[in-house]
Amino acid sequence: MNKQNNIETFHISTYGCQMNLADSSTLVSTLITRGYRRVKEEDQADLLIFNTCSIREKAEQRVYGRLGEVYKYKQKNPNLKIAVVGCMAQRMGDELIRKVPHVDYVLGTDRLFELPDVIEGLEGTSSVMTAFGHENMDFITPVKETPFSGFITISRGCDNFCSYCIVPFVRGKVQSHSVDYILESVRKLVDEGVVEITLLGQNVNSYKYEDTDFSRLLELVAQNTDIQRIRFMTSHPMDISRRLVDVIGAEEKVMPHIHLPVQSGSNRVLKDMGRFYTIDQYHKMIDYIRLKNDYISLSTDIIVGYPSETGEEFEMTLDVVRKVRYDTAFMFKYSSRPGTRSAEFTDSVPEDEKSDRLIRLIKLQQSIGYEQNQREIGQIKYSLVEGFSKRSKDKLRARTEGNKTVLIPVTEKIEPGQFVPIKINAADAFTLHGEIVEVS
Ligand code: SAH
Ligand code: SF4
Numbered sequence: 001m002n003k004q005n006n007i008e009t010f011h012i013s014t015y016g017c018q019m020n021l022a023d024s025s026t027l028v029s030t031l032i033t034r035g036y037r038r039v040k041e042e043d044q045a046d047l048l049i050f051n052t053c054s055i056r057e058k059a060e061q062r063v064y065g066r067l068g069e070v071y072k073y074k075q076k077n078p079n080l081k082i083a084v085v086g087c088m089a090q091r092m093g094d095e096l097i098r099k100v101p102h103v104d105y106v107l108g109t110d111r112l113f114e115l116p117d118v119i120e121g122l123e124g125t126s127s128v129m130t131a132f133g134h135e136n137m138d139f140i141t142p143v144k145e146t147p148f149s150g151f152i153t154i155s156r157g158c159d160n161f162c163s164y165c166i167v168p169f170v171r172g173k174v175q176s177h178s179v180d181y182i183l184e185s186v187r188k189l190v191d192e193g194v195v196e197i198t199l200l201g202q203n204v205n206s207y208k209y210e211d212t213d214f215s216r217l218l219e220l221v222a223q224n225t226d227i228q229r230i231r232f233m234t235s236h237p238m239d240i241s242r243r244l245v246d247v248i249g250a251e252e253k254v255m256p257h258i259h260l261p262v263q264s265g266s267n268r269v270l271k272d273m274g275r276f277y278t279i280d281q282y283h284k285m286i287d288y289i290r291l292k293n294d295y296i297s298l299s300t301d302i303i304v305g306y307p308s309e310t311g312e313e314f315e316m317t318l319d320v321v322r323k324v325r326y327d328t329a330f331m332f333k334y335s336s337r338p339g340t341r342s343a344e345f346t347d348s349v350p351e352d353e354k355s356d357r358l359i360r361l362i363k364l365q366q367s368i369g370y371e372q373n374q375r376e377i378g379q380i381k382y383s384l385v386e387g388f389s390k391r392s393k394d395k396l397r398a399r400t401e402g403n404k405t406v407l408i409p410v411t412e413k414i415e416p417g418q419f420v421p422i423k424i425n426a427a428d429a430f431t432l433h434g435e436i437v438e439v440s
């Protein structure tokens with residue numbers, strides 16, 4: 001027990017993207033090194049941490065809801081401390097404590113790693129810290145996510161300021177980690193048993209450290225470390241280069257999956273969003289990606305109901321989905337975020353129209369995802385076994401090269417963390433089903 005603060009145990013809940021997951025893992029490891037113990041149940045913790053997301057209003061509402069619910073623990077245990085960290089903490093600062101007075105600490109995206117110092121009341125800390133300010137974030141040690149996989153953040157922040165997006169405000173200016181930091185991080189995780197890493201950035205294609213761009217970085221990681229599989233996200237269509245596509249095709253360790261958020265099928269909307277590509281350019285890049293890769297899995301993000309999006313413009317989005325034939329898509333209703341450029345516009349598409357558009361889009365994508373998955377039947381996919389199926393203890397869950405989940409019958413010989421050849425026997429819209437085969 002830390003004598004100054006009576007805090008012995010902590011519980012952490014993480015919302016939002018993989019970068020938050022990666023940050024949470026690092027924070028957990030720092031707290032454990034400092035002598036605190038992680039517990040699975042909130043009611044057993046002396047410190048409750050919420051690592052938060054601001055991307056859509058719903059993401060924030062969920063956290064407010066949870067903060068309301070945990071008030072009861074505070075009544076039972078007056079020593080209990082509540083820390084809100086990450087993007088929502090960054091966006092709201094002091095205001096969060098004014099709105100939810102039982103919150104004790106608010107630490108923004110550049111400051112959350114100082115939480116152990118803050119709870120111990122070390123000099124120079126305070127209960128609300130949201131200033132950006134680290135010149136160099138290479139001090140952050142990546143920690144594996146599972147015994148065999150991990151995330152490595154290669155760049156933090158974003159300078160793109162897409163009209164709808166809160167990320168540049170809550171994550172600050174883009175900053176690329178050094179090449180040495182990234183290579184050392186990969187080697188550290190490999191030494192700890194990791195076989196698959198995902199390189200993370202809001203826009204990995206704009207990675208730049210001295211002379212190294214993202215395609216060169218991928219080559220360096222593939223050629224100079226013993227990692228077996230490399231994934232990365234997110235690619236911005238504005239910055240994806242043909243050379244990067246060539247590297248993905250040439251380097252066996254780089255997995256054949258690209259997440260390339262299109263957002264909208266209308267050039268007018270894309271221009272308004274500040275995405276800096278046209279649909280024609282986007283399709284040309286997709287054609288080049290398919291030309292250079294016999295097999296590639298493609299995913300995307302799409303926003304429906306952007307302010308002023310007409311029915312016709314929405315149809316253009318459906319056309320892109322029909323033409324590209326994504327394997328997976330993340331589809332969202334536009335959510336106005338305070339402080340962003342598009343928050344100034346009238347949120348002109350009525351809520352039920354947004355919902356209608358979203359339903360139509362999801363339906364279309366589901367049927368395309370189903371058809372894309374059918375094409376994998378009969379093929380053998382080398383997949384990484386990750387654990388039990390979320391729904392059934394009779395099935396193991398594995399991940400294919402193309403980032404698809406495949407379920408196989410449980411066998412005693414196979415353990416999580418192993419690569420196995422799986423023959424795909426069946427597929428639905430979201431999942432493949434198969435069995436392990438002998439390959440000579
Ligand atoms: N850096 C990534 C996106 C990160 S946010 C990129 O540029 O592609 C993940 C996704 O959330 C975005 O691609 C977008 O589709 C969605 N999103 C972001 N802001 C949103 C908003 N205000 N309303 C609805 N969806 C939003
Ligand atoms: Fe947001 Fe655009 Fe930056 Fe992606 S590129 S994080 S959508 S501002």
Ligand code: F3S
Nearest residue numbers: 016017053054055087
């Ligand atoms: Fe959300 Fe922050 Fe990620 S706003 S999507 S957690 S960068």
